[in-house]
Structures are given as C-alpha cells and as structure tokens.
Amino acid sequence: MSRLSTHVLDTALGRPAAGVPVTLAVLASGAWTELAAEVTDADGRARSLGPDAVPPGRYRFVFDTAAYFAATGQVGFHPEVVVVFDVVADEHYHVPLLLSPFAYSTYRGS
Template identity: 60%
Template sequence: MTSRITTHVLDTSTGHPAAGISVSLQVLGDLEWTELGTATTNGDGRVPVLGPQALAAGDYRLEFATGAYFAASDTPSFFPSVAVTFTVADQEHYHVPLLISPFAYSTYRGS
C-alpha cells in the first residue's frame, strides 16, 4: 500500500539512507497547520505510507526531525528540523525526497 505522499531521506554525510527519522505530514487550514499523520523512516530511509489516501488540493508540509537523528550519533548539526512545504494540485502521487547532512539539506519533487 502506498499513500499519495511518500518520502525518503538520504544522509549525504554518510552516503546511507537515514533510518529512524520522525516525519509529520501537515495541511494548512485557514490560519494554522493541522497534522494528518506521522511515520518514521524505515531501514531504507523511506516512508511508504503517510497520511490519508485522498488529499484535497492545497498546501502541505512535511516536517522531519533531523536534529534528533544526528544527536543519536553524537553528530553536531545546525537544523533541529526541516520543514518542506509544497502544493498538492491533483490526485496524483507526490514523492518528496530529502537529502541531509549536519549543516545542509536539499529537496526536490521525485517520482
């Protein structure tokens, strides 16, 4: 089973998938963000199921607990979390990968 929103996290400082990162899916309402679901990246750094199967058009956010991930290995880091905000326009699949290191991150729309 795969949801409409999936993600995976790669730790570019080690060259390995980032397992054990807590991820929250949120939707923007009138004035505030509401959490729709949470998950933790698996051993391959992936979250294959996150939130509801059907999503209305609107603005969404994935929030990754990157600080806790780096702290678990005694690695100093700059970002305690990373929030990636994006727009859902239709009912297709949205894959949002995250590349992290202790002092930088990058993201893109995947397939």
C-alpha cells in the first residue's frame, strides 16, 4: 500500500470526484521531481499513488481540476489545486480534497 494517498470529493455534486488526474512530486535540491501519476477511481480515491516507503521531505499533489470540471460539465474557477505538505514521520499520509467549482479545502486525514 502506498504511504501517500488522496480522496477527492465533489461537494457541489455530493459525490466522489471520479476521473481527477493527480500527480505526486517530491522537492529535492530545489526542484520538483514527479514520482507518480494516477486518475481517481469511481470512489474518488488514488490508492496506489506513490511508493511503499516515503522518506521525510516536502511533497505535493497536483490535481488537474480543469479536466475534471470539463468532464462533468461544470465551469470551475481553479484549473488546478496544488497541495504541498511535509512528511516528517514513517507513517501513512492521507490528504483528502473537498472540491467545488469555486472553492476547495484540504486536510490531513487518516
């Protein structure tokens, strides 16, 4: 199981956001390096995004919300959502995204 995961929920439609392209990158030597890319499943989850072991460091998820909004017939304000976070311990990091056409929220989940 990946040590990093995400779950996207479309709060405007009241359902999981299936089909959101997501990339994972790590910051190393001042530059971002992409580690993985996935598209959220029917439950809005990216379950295998990232490695089994994640060393401490700065990571980011980039959500291609423009592609999702276009696919669902919505007009969105944010064409992408970038969530940068620090991994400080050897444990699972779950980063959900609550999404609507004009707002988003994120937090560290379980």
